Amino acid sequence: MDRNYRLGVLNGWFVALGDAFFNATIVLSSFAAKLGAPNWIIGLLPSLLNAGALVPQAFIAPYVARLPVKVTLYRRVALLRISGLALIAASSFLFGHRPDLLLACFLLGLALNGLFTGLSSLPFWETVSKTIPQERRAAFFGIRNLVGGLLAFLAGFVVRGLLATGLAFPLPYALLFTLGTLAFATGWYLFGQVNEPPEPGGPQLRISLTIPFKDFVFRRFLRVRAMLALASMAEPFYAAYAVRVLRQTSEVGIYLTLYALSSVLSNLLWVRIAQHYGSRPLILVGGALGTLTPILALLLPAPSYGLVFVLQGAYLAALGLGTTTYLLNAAPAEHRSSYIGLANTLVGIVSFSPVLGGLLADWQGYAAPLLLASGFYAWALYAGRKLKSEV
Numbered sequence: 001m002d003r004n005y006r007l008g009v010l011n012g013w014f015v016a017l018g019d020a021f022f023n024a025t026i027v028l029s030s031f032a033a034k035l036g037a038p039n040w041i042i043g044l045l046p047s048l049l050n051a052g053a054l055v056p057q058a059f060i061a062p063y064v065a066r067l068p069v070k071v072t073l074y075r076r077v078a079l080l081r082i083s084g085l086a087l088i089a090a091s092s093f094l095f096g097h098r099p100d101l102l103l104a105c106f107l108l109g110l111a112l113n114g115l116f117t118g119l120s121s122l123p124f125w126e127t128v129s130k131t132i133p134q135e136r137r138a139a140f141f142g143i144r145n146l147v148g149g150l151l152a153f154l155a156g157f158v159v160r161g162l163l164a165t166g167l168a169f170p171l172p173y174a175l176l177f178t179l180g181t182l183a184f185a186t187g188w189y190l191f192g193q194v195n196e197p198p199e200p201g202g203p204q205l206r207i208s209l210t211i212p213f214k215d216f217v218f219r220r221f222l223r224v225r226a227m228l229a230l231a232s233m234a235e236p237f238y239a240a241y242a243v244r245v246l247r248q249t250s251e252v253g254i255y256l257t258l259y260a261l262s263s264v265l266s267n268l269l270w271v272r273i274a275q276h277y278g279s280r281p282l283i284l285v286g287g288a289l290g291t292l293t294p295i296l297a298l299l300l301p302a303p304s305y306g307l308v309f310v311l312q313g314a315y316l317a318a319l320g321l322g323t324t325t326y327l328l329n330a331a332p333a334e335h336r337s338s339y340i341g342l343a344n345t346l347v348g349i350v351s352f353s354p355v356l357g358g359l360l361a362d363w364q365g366y367a368a369p370l371l372l373a374s375g376f377y378a379w380a381l382y383a384g385r386k387l388k389s390e391v
Helices: 003-021 024-034 039-054 057-065 071-094 099-131 134-163 171-192 216-234 237-244 249-277 280-299 306-330 333-350 353-364 367-384
Strands: none
Touching: 003 099, 003 134, 003 171, 024 039, 024 099, 024 171, 024 237, 024 249, 039 099, 039 237, 039 353, 057 099, 057 333, 071 099, 071 171, 099 171, 099 306, 099 333, 134 171, 134 249, 134 306, 216 237, 216 280, 216 306, 216 333, 216 353, 216 367, 237 249, 237 306, 237 353, 237 367, 249 280, 249 306, 280 306, 280 367, 306 333, 353 367
16 A cells, blocks of 8 residues: 555545534534524535535636646645634633624634635545546545544544533533544645645646536536535434434434444445446435435434434445545546536535525424425436446
């Protein structure tokens, strides 16, 4: 295993650990719910992390394409990304007596991290594409997700333990956010040490964002990704529903543990499928499970509600691995920045759908966004059947 491969894998492990402590659909959603945030703000949380990280990519794609070594930009913005998370952790220690101010700092920190992540995301994918051969990518992401998921599983016990202490709110969350910030900082530092081979760059290199639209395979993939992004409106409301409707406040740590364990175990299967049959089956299986889960969330009683997070961990792992490898494999090397930047930007815009889900939840109750999300997952499943199977 070469050095770049090892650094990329270690990066994935620490980032997965950080993701567990900053899990948008469980930890952040329950934190905002306890602060008394309306549902549209709870829906905004994953949008700030996901859409904020994706939207800028098309705009910086021309600049990134001209860089001979893309990881240089990744290193430059790492400290800025950490600053947003550090703001959240520090505010949770300092402003527990001011929920309004704490909520404002919380949202600002997420927005800053999301924006700066958008500046580093495209260099990350470019560097992975240049340093990890196509035939090793499924295994690369598989081992990242497998051990990273195991670490997230163990982090669930930490989350449960801290939330069960007698510490006054929001101190348990402040400690979680501090641990998450340290994990992210370590992961980002490690990936910044990747030795990326330079490629021809300079002002003479130009890219066109219209080229991907001429690719029929890309257009079909983009349609599926857009449907999946719209379906993501349900993700932050499983935990909010558990806290506010089922009164399962103390179970948040257990839900995170179930989510992480499901992600780990299912990932073993997803990697095998991707290696033997390609990325398309993962998108189809993820779409099918995503269609079922919101419906079960409305039907299951409180003692069985953990099944929702088991399914969520499984289908998000399948969709994450499937869509990532599909895009990397489908994008021609000479137009990679165009494909990745355009896809992530357009999907990022649609990824604000949880805000719509929050407005629907405030207006009609949680059933409205959950059922609508199930419909979008079903649509993505139908559209995914037409994806090219060789990718």
